[in-house]
Amino acid sequence: MNSKKRVCVIGAGPSGITAAKNLLDEGMEIVVYDYGKEVGGNWVFSDSISHSSVFETTHIISSKALSQYEDFSMPKDYPDYPSHKQLAEYFQHYAKHFKLYEHIQFNTLVEKCELNSSNKWEVTTSCEGVKKKETFDALAVCNGHHWRPRYPEYSGSFTGKMMHSHDVKRFADFTDKRVLVVGGGNSACDVAVESSRVSQQTDISWRRGYWVIPKFFFGKPSDTVGGILRFLPSVIWRKSTSLMIKIWQGKNSSYGLPEPEADFGFHHPTVNSELFYFIRHGKIKPRADIDHYEGSKVVFKDGSKVEYDIIVACTGYYISHPFFDSKFIDYSKGEVPLYLRMLHPEIDNLYFIGLFQPLGCIWPGSELQSRIMARELAGKWKRPENIAELSHREVTKPDFNQIKTPRHTITVNYHAFRKRLLKELNRK
Numbered sequence: 533m534n535s536k537k538r539v540c541v542i543g544a545g546p547s548g549i550t551a552a553k554n555l556l557d558e559g560m561e562i563v564v565y566d567y568g569k570e571v572g573g574n575w576v577f578s579d580s581i582s583h584s585s586v587f588e589t590t591h592i593i594s595s596k597a598l599s600q601y602e603d604f605s606m607p608k609d610y611p612d613y614p615s616h617k618q619l620a621e622y623f624q625h626y627a628k629h630f631k632l633y634e635h636i637q638f639n640t641l642v643e644k645c646e647l648n649s650s651n652k653w654e655v656t657t658s659c660e661g662v663k664k665k666e667t668f669d670a671l672a673v674c675n676g677h678h679w680r681p682r683y684p685e686y687s688g689s690f691t692g693k694m695m696h697s698h699d700v701k702r703f704a705d706f707t708d709k710r711v712l713v714v715g716g717g718n719s720a721c722d723v724a725v726e727s728s729r730v731s732q733q734t735d736i737s738w739r740r741g742y743w744v745i746p747k748f749f750f751g752k753p754s755d756t757v758g759g760i761l762r763f764l765p766s767v768i769w770r771k772s773t774s775l776m777i778k779i780w781q782g783k784n785s786s787y788g789l790p791e792p793e794a795d796f797g798f799h800h801p802t803v804n805s806e807l808f809y810f811i812r813h814g815k816i817k818p819r820a821d822i823d824h825y826e827g828s829k830v831v832f833k834d835g836s837k838v839e840y841d842i843i844v845a846c847t848g849y850y851i852s853h854p855f856f857d858s859k860f861i862d863y864s865k866g867e868v869p870l871y872l873r874m875l876h877p878e879i880d881n882l883y884f885i886g887l888f889q890p891l892g893c894i895w896p897g898s899e900l901q902s903r904i905m906a907r908e909l910a911g912k913w914k915r916p917e918n919i920a921e922l923s924h925r926e927v928t929k930p931d932f933n934q935i936k937t938p939r940h941t942i943t944v945n946y947h948a949f950r951k952r953l954l955k956e957l958n959r960k
């Protein structure tokens with residue numbers, strides 16, 4: 533491949549900016565499109581509905597130590613778990629430091645991406661109603677995977693207010709309301725805790741048992757403690773982590789919640805130090821799975837029936853790439869067969885950056901993926917020839933055997949994944 537290529541980067545979030553930085557490092561010409569107004573993606577809080585899914589009090593759950601780019605540390609005075617505001621500032625400083633702003637076109641939505649007969653990408657954008665088409669040698673897709681809400685479906689109809697965690701911005705709207713939170717992931721537990729501070733009543737409905745990890749073990753952020761144990765074989769690591777959580781805070785059943793059905797790792801971890809605290813203070817009440825709605829009432833599978841003003845579905849997100857023809861690429865359901873979670877088995881000038889769910893932080897992995905992409909485009913790295921077979925193996929041999937629910941199609945082990953990316957980068 534020639535060294536000077538024109539590359540389109542979709543998104544100026546944590547993944548897009550490191551893609552841009554690494555492409556520039558390898559001498560590429562780049563254009564970054566983002567339909568928002570600032571760098572930072574999910575971390576750019578907005579009072580109105582936007583791409584971002586953070587609310588006024590969101591703090592990160594992956595700790596500062598494991599949530600930094602290799603070549604740009606977080607400020608020393610940041611806490612272990614920075615706020616969304618601090619995160620957005622960190623990403624904006626990164627973009628300023630590496631002179632990325634001059635390459636970013638904000639308020640610009642990528643509407644369509646098509647490969648033409650010369651194997652170039654034709655990218656159609658729209659900015660304030662003006663459509664434009666540009667041609668690129670390669671495409672880096674960094675549009676994030678936590679913005680298109682997935683709602684649960686139950687029979688009957690609910691006459692109160694139904695919303696998704698993506699729409700939650702400020703909790704003043706929950707003041708003195710009867711609130712039901714659905715789900716056991718990080719959004720659900722964060723929303724339940726914040727809601728319980730102001731609401732008349734906050735209940736949380738889980739459809740199964742989940743592991744809830746406190747933010748600190750032995751005075752250290754939990755992911756750094758988990759990292760120390762990472763050299764243990766997977767089965768032992770899972771068993772010892774499960775045991776440590778039980779010793780630390782007791783069984784779920786002591787808080788009225790269902791027990792996890794398998795050892796730690798069978799679902800994406802929920803990191804929260806306040807859920808159990810508020811349950812035992814009577815501020816949050818655990819509920820069973822929902823059976824159906826009856827007007828303003830929700831009937832649970834244990835037969836209980838409760839009236840609510842607001843239901844917050846914290847039931848996750850679809851992976852979505854609306855700028856591709858869905859017959860060409862649609863990862864919203866089922867498997868995502870990409871080698872290193874980034875390389876398409878057939879199309880060699882298409883890269884997905886950040887399309888993975890680590891038990892840990894996303895952007896240090898995006899940074900390494902970006903280096904592989906940039907080096908390949910510069911002719912300094914060659915993809916393996918059996919890429920289709922390797923992509924298939926990503927699906928059949930995942931890092932964790934998780935329950936087959938929609939949120940678990942792109943999970944990786946943070947440390948093992950980084951090791952694989954580094955091994956590829958160092959391959960001659």
Ligand SMILES: Cc1cc2nc3c(=O)[nH]c(=O)nc-3n(C[C@H](O)[C@H](O)[C@H](O)COP(=O)(O)OP(=O)(O)OC[C@H]3O[C@@H](n4cnc5c(N)ncnc54)[C@H](O)[C@@H]3O)c2cc1C
Pocket residue numbers: 542543544545546547548565566567568572573574575583585586587590591592593594640641642643674675676677678679719855885886887892893894895
């Ligand atoms: C509440 C919440 C908390 C989280 N906490 C953590 C955490 O603690 N640690 C962690 O690692 N991850 C966390 N995540 C996951 C989150 O996805 C990552 O933190 C991170 O934002 C991923 O970066 P990204 O650049 O891949 O995607 P995003 O941050 O989603 O950025 C994507 C960018 O692409 C732009 N874009 C999308 N589509 C288009 C289009 N068609 N045209 C133009 N621009 C487009 C968007 O405007 C956005 O700027 C959290 C997610 C949520 C919802």
Ligand SMILES: NC(=O)c1ccc[n+]([C@@H]2O[C@H](COP(=O)([O-])OP(=O)(O)OC[C@H]3O[C@@H](n4cnc5c(N)ncnc54)[C@H](OP(=O)(O)O)[C@@H]3O)[C@@H](O)[C@H]2O)c1
Pocket residue numbers: 590591592593594678683684685697714715716717718719720722738739740799800846847848849889937938939
């Ligand atoms: N403070 C933070 O940093 C923070 C806050 C929020 C989110 N996040 C991150 O953002 C990402 C998304 O998290 P999320 O919590 O929004 O989504 P998520 O991880 O996909 O969790 C969705 C939850 O809803 C449940 N669910 C899905 N469909 C359901 C249904 N039909 N009925 C009942 N329950 C259902 C899931 O259960 P199953 O397990 O059965 O699928 C799961 O418990 C994750 O990476 C998360 O770590 C971070």
